Amino acid sequence: MPELVRLYLRNVALGLLLSLVFVGALLWLNVANLWHLVTSTGEGPIAVVMLVMFNAVVFSGVQFGIAVMRMAEPEGSGPGGCKTPEPVAQPATPGTLIPVTAGARAPHRPRRA
Template sequence: MPFLVRFLVRHAGIGVGVAAIFVALLVVLDVAHLGTLLATSPDGLLAVGVLTFALGLTFGSVQMGFAVMLLGARDEPPSGRGSRLTRLVPRHARVTAGR
């Protein structure tokens, strides 16, 4: 499997995992009585599944976009070797004042 496909699938999975943890915390902590509502509703399991799917899609997309924006402009996969830290050095700029 190509590097970029693995990269996107891995980060989509991270986003879906974060969404599942988020939904679990919403239900367990009973935020806005959501856990009580889901426990007493006959379709509570369906509601949890739909909420997890929707938030998984959202969080997965955000995580993939975030990871792609931080990827950089290199064509090869990032590695620890050969990547140097560049030091920013201030330089003087000559500017002439005009009327």
């Protein structure tokens, strides 16, 4: 199995585990009277399964994003990454436009009392 697929499946499993812990904590702490709502209706188990699955999708996506971002090389170990190169001064030839910085001032507004 390719390494990337293994990484994805590992993060999906971790996201599912986090989702189970999160939904268990929601039910155990009875947030928004959720325990009573789930146990007193016939559709309660379906709601718990939906909560677990939807939270698993979110947590898995976050875990996979973190794992992919952590795969980057440490800063300073490569050729420099996406740093913008410093401008090189070149002699101006006739007809070449040279950029010049210009200051701008905002108009003065009197304070309101």
